[in-house]
Amino acid sequence: MLTQAQLSCRQADRQRHDLNKNDTKYWGVIHLTSLDLSKPPICLMYLPFLLVLWCTFDAFIWKNGRYSEVPPLELDSTDYExxxxxxxxxxxxxxxxxxxxxxxxxxxxxxxxxxxxxxxxxxxxxxxxxxxxxxxxxxxxxxxxxxxxxxxxxTVTEETIVYRPERYRQVLGDRVKVPLPLRWLFYREWKFKSxxxxxxxxxxxxxxxxxxxxxxxxxxxxxxxxxxxxxxxxxxxxxxxxxxxxxxxxxxxxxxxxxxxxxxxxxxxxxxxxxxxxEGFKIWFEFDEQFYKDYTILDSYRIYFDGVFEKPTGRNVLTMLSAGGAETSDLIKLSDEELFEFHMNELDTIFRGKASEHYIQHRVQNWSKEPFIEESWExxxxxxxxxxxxxxxxxxxxxxxxxxxxxxxxxxxxxxxxxxxxxxxxxxxxxx
The missing domain is CATH 3.50.50.60 (FAD/NAD(P)-binding domain)
Incomplete structure (x- = not known):
């Protein structure tokens, strides 16, 4: 039979054990030392199933789904005069x-x-x-x-393309990095082809x-x-x-x-x-060489993207879209020429002078200054x-x-x- 002192010691040990269970380091050590390396991790065991599931999702949900039906008409005719x-x-x-x-x-x-x-x-x-x-x-x-x-x-005859860029870059300060693929795994849009x-x-x-x-x-x-x-x-x-x-x-x-x-x-x-x-604007740059990626992200409001992605042309057009955010609010106040110069300098910084080297022409559309519109989108x-x-x-x-x-x-x-x-x-x- 345990004495009162032994019971007190065991209770103290149990309390220390309970505290250690909640400690991240403790569980990390226990987890690593107790791994049975003779068995593959569960995530690898189910990988084939997950790949099949993803392919099914991609084929049926994205290509044929993500679609809200057009509401039916509410009347057949009218006699309103x-x-x-x-x-x-x-x-x-x-x-x-x-x-x-x-x-x-x-x-x-x-x-x-x-x-x-x-x-x-x-x-x-x-x-x-x-x-x-x-x-x-x-x-x-x-x-x-x-x-x-x-x-x-x-009958609508316009052809469309699946807009799903594959090459991404993200600019963080003076560094250019590739964003995590998972961020864009579910991204897909459509555009007109020509x-x-x-x-x-x-x-x-x-x-x-x-x-x-x-x-x-x-x-x-x-x-x-x-x-x-x-x-x-x-x-x-x-x-x-x-x-x-x-x-x-x-x-x-x-x-x-x-x-x-x-x-x-x-x-x-x-x-x-x-x-x-x-507020917002768009700028198009034509270059004699494609030195940029499909999609270059500056922040949540400003992006550069291939303006002719999958379109039937041999020309190289990079589009800047700036919509919303504090920087856009400042930029829309510039003249079209100042907007062009600002973004050419920005592109030269990102792509190490290649923008100026390969520049052909540009076009600016400042929607915030467009009469009777004065905005880019809601x-x-x-x-x-x-x-x-x-x-x-x-x-x-x-x-x-x-x-x-x-x-x-x-x-x-x-x-x-x-x-x-x-x-x-x-x-x-x-x-x-």
Whole structure:
């Protein structure tokens, strides 16, 4: 039988043992010294199974999945006899008009402030031998959505590519390193092969509504006090309509460029203010040699990427995308030439003078300075964000559309297109 002293000693030993169990070093030693090296680790035993699982995931989920279905149409036709003005001829505005056309409604017009349609969906076809997207260029879902968004009997013929860069570099201060492969294991997007988002918008939607678009017509005032909405343009013209669809960037809703009579409800402006538009720009550099990788990461907001990755051209184009962040906020204040010089110096530092050695030409698109746009894209919103509050019309007269109002496809071109479709249907449904 153990004495009280022996019991006390054993209890003390047990306490020390319990403390050691929680000590990382203790468990590290026990683990290493107790390994049975005659048996392979469990992770290696299951490696073949994991590889098969990954290949299955890659083939079926990425190539055929990651796709939110396009919502079905909510009506077949309309007998609405009112009038509609759409303000903004970007993807959302053009899509709204395209949807109205599909339902046989033609008493509408589109007022666009700029000299061409598209908003941030633009292209340049005079830089190299194929057109390049000046603004949005990624297809942030499976490309079959391009056909699913078509309402008439058109067949989309645009070819797309799987955008999955294989060669990465990350710049940390004055050091260039390769990021961990796992960081990019699940990354995949799609892009147009030899066309652009602008050509898609032109070929399949704008062609149906082009005779209803009035360019170079900025709107200054929307007065909805009476039975009819009075829309005043910068030229002093006043147009009347029963309904208005506002399909302009959130920055244009925030900066007071359009006056509302009376003011928009506080609940609505509060939610609009929660949308976070990113400042930003893009720069394209053509070189006579590809000395850069597919993707060079500077930080969360600034990247260099191969601008013609997998595209049918023999030219070498490196694209700089800067959107959001403190450094972008400073850089957008520079002139186009200053932006070019800053980034050429940066590239020479990263690639040891090769940028200047192989330079041919460049192009700058500063979206933050672009009139009637003044932003690159909507990065998100400040929670809690009540999207439904913005989607509800003001006095059943003023409706809102845009990529920031399509939750499943937030801040994407197809999100803007689907938002325009949704709002156009809501206008017709509310009027019946």
């Amino acid at each position: 009112g009038s509609i003005i759409i303000i903004g001829a970007g993807p959302a505005g053009i899509s709204a008009a395209y949807t109205l056309e599909y339902f046989g409604f033609r008493n509408y017009q589109i007022l666009e402030a700029k000299e061409e349609i598209g908003g941030r969906v633009q292209e340049m076809d005079d830089f190299i031998d194929i057109p390049l997207d000046l603004g949005a260029e990624w297809i942030h879902t499976h490309p079959r959505i391009l056909q699913d968004m078509i309402l008439f009997n058109d 066309t652009t988002w602008k050509s898609y918008l032109n070929d399949y939607m704008h062609t149906y509504v082009q005779d209803r678009v009035q360019l170079n017509t900025p709107v200054t005032t929307i007065d909805y006090t009476g039975a009819k909405i009075q829309v005043t343009t910068a030229a002093g013209d006043t147009l009347e309509a029963d309904k208005v669809i506002l399909a302009v960037p959130p920055t244009m809703l925030k900066n007071g460029r359009i006056e509302y009579v009376p003011d928009l409800p506080t609940a609505k402006t509060t939610e609009i203010d929660k949308v976070v538009p990113y 990065a998100g919103y400040t929670p809690p964000f009540h999207q439904g509050t913005i989607l509800q019309p003001v006095d059943d007269k003023i409706y809102f559309a845009g990529a920031y109002l399509n939750e499943p496809h937030f801040a994407s071109v197809h999100g803007a297109i689907l938002s325009g479709r949704q709002v156009a249907q809501k206008v017709l449904l509310d009027a019946t």
